[in-house]
Structure formats: structure tokens, C-alpha cells
Amino acid sequence: MGILIRLQKHKVFSMNDDVDNANDFMQHMINVGVKNAHDKIKKPSNQTGKCIWCETAVKDDRRWCSTECRNEFEKYAK
Ligand SMILES: [Zn+2]
Numbered sequence: 001m002g003i004l005i006r007l008q009k010h011k012v013f014s015m016n017d018d019v020d021n022a023n024d025f026m027q028h029m030i031n032v033g034v035k036n037a038h039d040k041i042k043k044p045s046n047q048t049g050k051c052i053w054c055e056t057a058v059k060d061d062r063r064w065c066s067t068e069c070r071n072e073f074e075k076y077a078k
Helices: 002-016 019-042 067-077
Strands: none
């Protein structure tokens, strides 16, 4: 759900922006990238290739196959 909302925001953002605002858009993407980088620093990577919550195969070192799994995991991890 979180990813879907984020993608939709980007879509609206890019559609409403003209070329003059491309730098703002790039800055926005950089900010998002920095945030993602922070998340990666904060969270250890997963080398198993599986969602650590439901064990569905994942394509990279992400720990969950979906935000739902992440949310469930974090709910029970606390
Ligand atoms: Zn999962």
C-alpha cells in the first residue's frame, strides 16, 4: 500500500511539473533516495533471498516481499 501511494504521488508530481521544475523534481528524487539510503543503513540487509516474514522469494536483499509483510513483522517485532 505504501509503495502504491508513493508511486501515485510521483506520477501526479511529474505530470503537474513542467521542464522548468525538473530540478525540483530531481531534488525530490534525491531526497527520496537519501531517505531510502537511510533506511538501508538503519536496517540490515537480507541475504537469504526470502521474505523473512512469509518466506516468499524476493529478488534482491530486501527483507520482505511486500510492505504488508514489513508492517506485520514490525508490528510483532516490537
Ligand atoms: Zn512476505
